[in-house]
Amino acid sequence: MEKIRFSLAQIEAFASVCESGNLTRAAKRLGKDRTTVGELVEYLELDLGYALFDRHTRPLRLTDAGQRLYRQARLFLQEAETFCQLAEHIPQQVRQRVVLCYDAFTPRSFLSALSAALYQQGIALDLRMMERTEAEELLAGGAAHLGVYQALNRSISDRFKWRALGALEMAVYAREGFFPDADPTPLIALAAHTQLIPFSDLPDAMAKRLQISDRIRVINELPLLQASLSAGQGWAFLPTHFQAQQWPAVSRLDTELGQSGLTHPMVALWKPGADDELLRLIEQIQWIYREES
Structure with missing residues (x-):
């Protein structure tokens, strides 16, 4: 299995910016500061080797590559949420x-x-x-x-x-x-x-x-x-x-x-x-x- 190069935090930041339209609202949604969210997205772009957003537009607009990746990011985050819910409920299920x-x-x-x-x-x-x-x-x-x-x-x-x-x-x-x-x-x-x-x-x-x-x-x-x-x-x-x-x-x-x-x-x-x-x-x-x- 190929080593995963991207962190959950990077993918979460990317999806949040996509859905919020700018770094400020995304940071508030995630409970992080604006600089941290911006760096997470930038490092993700550097690891990928291509841009995800057109930074000349307001609100930020996804590039064609970004649009394709966002759909996969959302599916990935839904699976991660399911994993978290299952992990939290396992001890309770054992006790029950x-x-x-x-x-x-x-x-x-x-x-x-x-x-x-x-x-x-x-x-x-x-x-x-x-x-x-x-x-x-x-x-x-x-x-x-x-x-x-x-x-x-x-x-x-x-x-x-x-x-x-x-x-x-x-x-x-x-x-x-x-x-x-x-x-x-x-x-x-x-x-x-x-x-x-x-x-x-x-x-x-x-x-x-x-x-x-x-x-x-x-x-x-x-x-x-x-x-x-x-x-x-x-x-x-x-x-x-x-x-x-x-x-x-x-x-x-x-x-x-x-x-x-x-x-x-x-x-x-x-x-x-x-x-x-x-x-x-x-x-x-x-x-x-x-x-x-």
């Missing part, structure tokens, strides 16, 4: 992308409402469903900004900050007739049958709350879980926002648990040292979760 991790239990109505709200603010929300252990590694490494998960009965440690979002209501679901002549269904019956769990990696603290049976099948893809539950291959302890009672042949069961232990807190997780923008976003997440729950 948020990666949020969540698991199968997170209410989808909340995620949809959050995505819509952030879209209106010009924030791109990347939604990534994954197990909590994987999300914690992404948060710790800076590859994700936030996580939304069920609270664990343990301290989160210094690795993460957290804030309560609201409660997640849970219930027991099974195929109609799966537990015959049992109302409410006793815990011993739940423990004696296969439990379907939508987690591939269930933390110990969460397992103590969610796992009742020793016989479990892990199915962490919702359509497959639905098919297995409808086929009577086990029972499941699921969030009520799944609306599993609307799945084919599936019913919500009354159990000896009653409402005790069927409501679990949800929290937002993030790495310490978040900036003010992320903290404001967390407050917005709290509000949206409560509105949608």
